[in-house]
Amino acid sequence: MGKKSKRNSGPKPDSRRAELLEQRRAEREALSSAPVRPFEGLAFECDIVAMREFVASASASLPVTGSDRPFTLATVLPGAVAALVRDDEQKNAFVAMQVQTFSEDLSADLAASVVWASSATPGTSTAASNPSAETPALTELVDATSPLDITVHKDFWWWIPEGAGADPEVDATIERANGAILPSARITADGVSAAWWVDAGDKAHIRWVRPEDEDQLMIALARLQSVGELHVGEGSRFAGSFRTRGLLVPVFDLDPEVHPDEWATGTAALGRRLDETLADTSELTSEQRRARDGLRSRQVTLR
Numbered sequence: 001m002g003k004k005s006k007r008n009s010g011p012k013p014d015s016r017r018a019e020l021l022e023q024r025r026a027e028r029e030a031l032s033s034a035p036v037r038p039f040e041g042l043a044f045e046c047d048i049v050a051m052r053e054f055v056a057s058a059s060a061s062l063p064v065t066g067s068d069r070p071f072t073l074a075t076v077l078p079g080a081v082a083a084l085v086r087d088d089e090q091k092n093a094f095v096a097m098q099v100q101t102f103s104e105d106l107s108a109d110l111a112a113s114v115v116w117a118s119s120a121t122p123g124t125s126t127a128a129s130n131p132s133a134e135t136p137a138l139t140e141l142v143d144a145t146s147p148l149d150i151t152v153h154k155d156f157w158w159w160i161p162e163g164a165g166a167d168p169e170v171d172a173t174i175e176r177a178n179g180a181i182l183p184s185a186r187i188t189a190d191g192v193s194a195a196w197w198v199d200a201g202d203k204a205h206i207r208w209v210r211p212e213d214e215d216q217l218m219i220a221l222a223r224l225q226s227v228g229e230l231h232v233g234e235g236s237r238f239a240g241s242f243r244t245r246g247l248l249v250p251v252f253d254l255d256p257e258v259h260p261d262e263w264a265t266g267t268a269a270l271g272r273r274l275d276e277t278l279a280d281t282s283e284l285t286s287e288q289r290r291a292r293d294g295l296r297s298r299q300v301t302l303r
Contacts, residue, residue, distance in 0.1 A: 008060040008224050025215075027092075031226045033084055033289050034105050035102035035105060035107065035124055035246075036246040037245060037246030037247065038105055038106045038107035038108075039106070039107055039138070039245065040246070040273075041139050041140065041144055042138070042142070042144050043144060043145050043146060043147050044060075044146075044147055045202050045211060045247075046193060046194030046209035046210065046211055046247065047060075047148050047150060047186075047193070047194045047208050047209070048073070048097065048144040048148070048214065049194075049244060049245045049247055050194055050196050050209050051075045051097045051098075051150075051242050051244070052075075052097040052098060052106065052190075052245070053072075053231070053249075054182075054184075054196070054198065054207060055075050055152070055196060055198075056075060056076075056181040056182055056184055056185050057075055057153040057154070057155065057156055057158075057184075057202075058074070058075050058150055058151060058152045058153060058184070058186075059072050059073065059075070059150070059151050059158065060072070060073050060075075060148040060149055060150040060151065061141035061148075061151065061194075062114075062142060062296070063120075063142050063146040064093075064114055064141060064142050064149075065141065065142060065143055066141070067114075067118045067200055068120075069085070069090070069091050069092065069093045069117070069118065069128070070092050071088055071092075071093045071095065071114065071117070072092065072093070072094045072095075072096075072127060073094075073095055073096075073097070073148070074094055074095070074096045075096070075097055075098055075099070076096055076097070076099075076157070077094055077096040077125075078159050078170075078173065079100075079125070080096070080098065080100040080101045080283065081096065081099065081100075081126060081127050081129070082095065082096055082101070082109070082112075082113045082115070082116075082127060082128055082129040083095045083096065083113040083114075083116055083117045083118045083120070083126050083127045083129065084123065084124065084125035085117055085121070085122050085123070085124060085125075085248055086123070086161055087122040087123035087206065088122070091122050093117035093118070093120070094117070095110060095114055095117055096243075097110070099127075100127070100128070101127060101128035101131075102123040102128075103131060103189075105131065106245070107137070107138045108131035108135055108137075108138070109129045109131055110129070110138055110163075111129075111135050111136060111137060111138040111140075111141055111257075112129035112130055112131035112132070112135045112139070112295070113126070113129040114142070115135060115141070116129060116176060124299075126194055131212040132150070132190075147193075150186055151184055151185055152185055154183070155174070155177075155178040155181065156174045156177045156178055156181075157174060157178075158209060160172060160174070162275050171285065180301070181199075182198050182200055182233060183197060183198070184196060184197065184198050184199075184200040185197045185260040185261075187206065187260065187263060187267050188261075188263055188264060189251065189264035189265065189267055189268035190268055191268055191271045191275075192264070192267050192268050194208065194209040195207075195209075195267050196208070196209075197254070197260035197263060199256055200256075201256070202256070203253050203256060204253075204254040204255065204256040204258070205239065205251055205252060205253060205254060206232055206236070206248065206251070206252045206254060206263060206267060207249050207251050208250050208251075208252075208267070209245060209247055209249050210248055210249065210250065211247065212248070212278060213246045214243065214247070216278060217248050217274075217278070218241075218248065218292060218295060218296065219261070219284065219288075219292060219300075220277040220278045220280075221238075221241070221273055221274075221290075221292075221295055222284070222288050222291040222295055223249060223277045223280065223291075224270075224273055224274070224277055225238065225291040225294075225295060226285070226287045226288045226290075226291040229270075229273055231266070231270065232252050232254075232263055232266040232267045232269075233262075233263060233265065233266025233267075234266075234267070235254065235255045235258065236252045236253065236263070237252065237253045238250065238251075238252055238253075238300075239251045239252060239253045240295075240298035240299060240300070241295065241298070241299050242299065242300045242301065243299065243300070243301045244301070248299075253288065254268065263286035
């Protein structure tokens with residue numbers, strides 16, 4: 001009798017290969033079950049995505065319900081921790097968007113940070129929020145209808161509470177963090193929300209996080225591109241777009257010597273043109289289809 005073939009018999013149940021295969025299977029399941037738009041349903045969805053993906057130093061009061069502690073939402077906290085509670089009179093709680101450890105569901109991560117900070121001992125922090133099946137949805141913990149009043153900081157000295165004593169090690173950490181900041185500003189104009197100016201050195205950009213369905217927005221961008229109206233004013237140029245957290249973010253190249261406030265009028269005008277074009281449900285012309293295909297070829301996806 002010939003030897004029994006071991007081919008296709010699979011890994012032994014207790015082998016390292018079996019462990020790796022199970023890990024990969026679990027990762028695939030987590031990816032498939034992760035929400036495409038984790039912050040959908042929040043009035044501040046677009047701004048919170050910007051704070052997660054590309055804004056360096058910013059903070060905002062987070063409208064947490066059912067907690068006596070004031071909450072601040074931050075782009076990043078010292079050590080890139082998920083949350084901390086200051087040992088001050090108000091027991092101020094801080095939760096961060098840019099963290100070292102996170103899951104495939106950023107909304108659940110933030111909700112877990114809020115739950116932890118609601119009862120954490122003042123003067124403590126947590127590196128990871130560790131959401132569980134019992135973690136409430138973020139929309140159950142915050143006022144989802146309230147917009148964020150965002151403060152953009154030029155540096156990270158706001159990390160230091162008032163009255164704190166000097167600490168050379170902490171000061172050195174902040175100085176290093178300050179050196180990595182790309183100057184940012186939120187464009188303020190009627191009808192404009194979540195449009196951010198970022199100075200990348202040789203160029204400046206406006207990155208506008210949009211809430212519309214990606215396909216519909218892409219069609220609207222293509223219609224404007226085909227007639228030369230896809231810009232935020234003289235001296236600007238549409239550079240492309242990227243997808244992140246289920247949203248599309250058009251990007252415009254700008255002259256870095258022009259102050260961010262000077263782009264407000266052009267950005268608002270583009271917003272009005274987009275609103276009009278989004279309402280157009282007619283078939284695309286051949287020129288508009290070519291423009292759409294060209295825009296899609298310059299689109300990237302961030303995770």
